[in-house]
Amino acid sequence: MLSILKNKFLNNNNKNKKSYEEIIDKITIKNQKEMIFDRIPTELLNLTYNLLYISINTNYNKNNIDKTVNNSFNHTKTIIEVIMKLSERIINKQLFYNIIGNNHIIALNAYRIIHSEQVSNEKSEESILKLMELTEDQKYSKLQRALDIVSMGIPNLSKEDKDIMMTFKLIDYTKLSEFISGSVYGSIYNSKNGIKSYSIYNIHRLVYNMAIRASINTESKLNEMITHLDLLYTADEIAVAKDIRESDVLNSIKDKAIMDKVVNNVINNYFNGMKPAISELIKKEAEGAKKIQDKEVRERHVGKMREEEIKKSEEEIKKKREKEEMKENLNKVEEETKNIWGRARIIRDRINNIWDGIDNINNANTLRCILIVVFTLNFISIIYYNESAPKKITQKLNLIKKQKKQKTK
Structure with missing residues (x-):
């Protein structure tokens, strides 16, 4: 050219x-x-x-x-x-x-x-x-x-x-x-x-x-x-x-x-x-x-649907996590309760053993000592059962409720 x-x-x-x-x-x-x-x-x-x-x-x-x-x-x-x-x-x-x-x-x-x-x-x-x-x-x-x-x-x-x-x-x-x-x-x-x-x-x-x-x-x-x-x-x-x-x-x-x-x-x-x-x-x-306009509308629609799906998925994950945490806390409370009752049974068995031993003891002083020990242990166990154990259980349950409230907010 x-x-x-x-x-x-x-x-x-x-x-x-x-x-x-x-x-x-x-x-x-x-x-x-x-x-x-x-x-x-x-x-x-x-x-x-x-x-x-x-x-x-x-x-x-x-x-x-x-x-x-x-x-x-x-x-x-x-x-x-x-x-x-x-x-x-x-x-x-x-x-x-x-x-x-x-x-x-x-x-x-x-x-x-x-x-x-x-x-x-x-x-x-x-x-x-x-x-x-x-x-x-x-x-x-x-x-x-x-x-x-x-x-x-x-x-x-x-x-x-x-x-x-x-x-x-x-x-x-x-x-x-x-x-x-x-x-x-x-x-x-x-x-x-x-x-x-x-x-x-x-x-x-x-x-x-x-x-x-x-x-x-x-x-x-x-x-x-x-x-x-x-x-x-x-x-x-x-x-x-x-x-x-x-x-x-x-x-x-x-x-x-x-x-x-x-x-x-x-x-x-x-x-x-x-x-x-x-x-x-x-x-x-x-x-x-x-x-181009139609494409943008479609993209916005798809984007909105995707956002809703993500939001729904996040909510489901959140609920699942809360449920798992609740279950885990309840398991801990249950385990702690079992431990308390286990310790109570041990004390009870000890007391029974002591009573069984009384039948063979003639010495009065010894008997008095044994009775003092028994009453002391019994007193401790009463205090533990009536105050300490319920308090621990109550604290655990209150903690669970508090956590649930915070997550809801």
């Missing part, structure tokens, strides 16, 4: 053929090393090379060819990167690339840089009026066909195409550029609740403005394009304005019948050609937004 670019520059009446030949050769070598243009989507390639024509003209410095090469290359790359960044917001990228890639403002201004022939006003006006006629298939104007050929780099031309391009070469491209930009693109509006915007014109014009300015604030331009794109997506109407924007081409037409032909053949057909792709893009974006 860069070789075609080189031939286009050199085969036309360009004053700096040698400089441009060197520029294109160096850009070709630079691209082969960095492979930047090879990574650009196919739908944007023709736009890229048309931008490169304009960038070379914008950054041209006959005293420093290397600087011209680097600046032109980087300039073009920056513009494409802005478009690619913008496309990240788009669901159907290919459709978006087709719309933005077929930019007749860019194509015409790139073409006029290469074709610098001087044309008289009379000849130019005559040629423009010829191009306002419809093509043989009646689909669109000859002017639109000429700009499609220039924009898309169509190589195989029919006889009609060749005749159209012969007429196209006899035009004042500066005036035609004003007509395409202002009267055609600038007359197609989109509106939301009656408020009009000109997003199609603004987006295409922004790309062109980036190409003719050596310095680009990429963040600012990207934000501007996002604003215009969002206005286009949310539009409830896209149409051609009743009052067509003025231009030198329109002002030169005095005959109302010819003016009506220009509006119908050129402007309305331009709009009719754009509308299906734009409507499809808006439709896809709306469908995509709906899918």
Whole structure:
């Protein structure tokens, strides 16, 4: 493609053929090393090379060819990167690339840089009026066909195409550029609740403005394009304005019948050609937004169900843990009770043994001692049973109740 670019520059009446030949050769070598243009989507390639024509003209410095090469290359790359960044917001990228890639403002201004022939006003006006006629298939104007050929780099031309391009070469491209930009693109509006915007014109014009300015604030331009794109997506109407924007081409037409032909053949057909792709893009974006919304609703629903399941599971685990702790505490109380009764039985058995031994003892003093011991042990056991044991059991039960209350809170 860069070789075609080189031939286009050199085969036309360009004053700096040698400089441009060197520029294109160096850009070709630079691209082969960095492979930047090879990574650009196919739908944007023709736009890229048309931008490169304009960038070379914008950054041209006959005293420093290397600087011209680097600046032109980087300039073009920056513009494409802005478009690619913008496309990240788009669901159907290919459709978006087709719309933005077929930019007749860019194509015409790139073409006029290469074709610098001087044309008289009379000849130019005559040629423009010829191009306002419809093509043989009646689909669109000859002017639109000429700009499609220039924009898309169509190589195989029919006889009609060749005749159209012969007429196209006899035009004042500066005036035609004003007509395409202002009267055609600038007359197609989109509106939301009656408020009009000109997003199609603004987006295409922004790309062109980036190409003719050596310095680009990429963040600012990207934000501007996002604003215009969002206005286009949310539009409830896209149409051609009743009052067509003025231009030198329109002002030169005095005959109302010819003016009506220009509006119908050129402007309305331009709009009719754009509308299906734009409507499809808006439709896809709306469908995509709906899918995203539905997905978010589903995710929220699933998330809520999951939260409820987790909460339920946590409550079940908590109840199970409390039940296990209660059982464990009751087991401890039961074990402690058994120990107390065990100790009581031991004391009882000792007392019984003592009574059994009394029968064999005759000594009164010994008997008195034994009775003292018996009464003492009996007294201790009474105190233990009546005070200590119930108190311990009560303490254990109170502790369990207290723990249960705290967990409930």
